[in-house]
Amino acid sequence: MRVLVVEDNPAxxxxxxxxxxxxxxxxxxxxxxxxxxxxxxQEPYDVVVLDLGLPxxxxxxxxxxxxxxxxxxxVLILTAWDAWHQKVDGFNAGADDYLGKxxxxxxxxxxxxxxxxxxxxxxxxxxxxxxxxxDEERQxxxxxxxxxxxxxxxxxxxxxxxxxxxxxxxSKTRLTEHVYEYDGDRDSNVIEVYIxxxxxxxxxxxxxxxxxxxxxxxxxx
Ligand code: CA
Numbered sequence: 001m002r003v004l005v006v007e008d009n010p011a012x013x014x015x016x017x018x019x020x021x022x023x024x025x026x027x028x029x030x031x032x033x034x035x036x037x038x039x040x041x042q043e044p045y046d047v048v049v050l051d052l053g054l055p056x057x058x059x060x061x062x063x064x065x066x067x068x069x070x071x072x073x074x075v076l077i078l079t080a081w082d083a084w085h086q087k088v089d090g091f092n093a094g095a096d097d098y099l100g101k102x103x104x105x106x107x108x109x110x111x112x113x114x115x116x117x118x119x120x121x122x123x124x125x126x127x128x129x130x131x132x133x134x135d136e137e138r139q140x141x142x143x144x145x146x147x148x149x150x151x152x153x154x155x156x157x158x159x160x161x162x163x164x165x166x167x168x169x170x171s172k173t174r175l176t177e178h179v180y181e182y183d184g185d186r187d188s189n190v191i192e193v194y195i196x197x198x199x200x201x202x203x204x205x206x207x208x209x210x211x212x213x214x215x216x217x218x219x220x221x
Pocket of ligand 1: 007009051053
C-alpha cells in the first residue's frame with residue numbers, strides 16, 4: 001500500500017514517513033502544493049495524507065484539482081485549522097476523512113487502514129481469505145495449520161495487496177506500483193522473487209501465474 005504525505009513541515013513529514021513505514025506502508029513525501037499535485041496525479045497512491053496550509057497554496061485546491069480530473073484516491077486532511085467550517089470545506093472539496101493537529105500517529109494509521117478497507121469494500125478489520133489471516137499490527141500471516149510466519153516489509157505489502165484483491169488478476173506493473181516507494185527499487189522482476197517467497201510460505205498453488213497477465217491469489221486453497 002502506498003501513501004503520499006503532502007506536508008511542508010519537514011520534521012513532521014519525516015516522522016510520518018518513518019511511522020507509516022513501520023506500519024507497513026510505502027511512503028512518499030511532497031513538501032508543497034505543486035509537488036503534491038504532481039505526485040498524486042502521476043502515481044497510483046492508495047491513500048493521501050494532505051496538509052492544508054502549504055507554502056505555495058492551499059491543500060484544498062490540490063484536492064479539488066484531483067477530483068476535477070476524476071482522481072478518486074482516498075484523501076485524509078491533516079491540519080491545525082480544526083475549526084468546524086474547515087472540516088466542512090474539506091469534505092465539500094472531496095476529502096474522505098479529517099484529523100486535526102496535534103494528533104496521535106496511532107489514530108492516523110487506524111484511519112488510513114479504515115480508508116483502505118472501505119475502498120476495497122472489506123468489512124473486517126483483519127484481512128483474511130480461507131486458510132490464512134494477516135495480522136497487520138505484527139506483520140505476520142497465520143495459516144490454517146497453526147503456523148505463523150513473520151513477513152519482511154515487502155512481503156507484507158505484497159501479501160496485503162493480494163488479500164485486498166483476492167481472485168483478481170494483478171499485473172506485475174500494478175503490484176510494483178502498489179508495493180514500492182517512488183524512489184525505491186522498482187524493477188518489476190524483483191516481484192517474481194517475492195512471489196516465490198510468498199509461495200514458499202503459503203503453498204505454491206495459492207498464487208497462480210497467468211502467463212502474460214500477472215498473478216492471482218486464490219481466495220480458496
Ligand atoms: Ca503546513
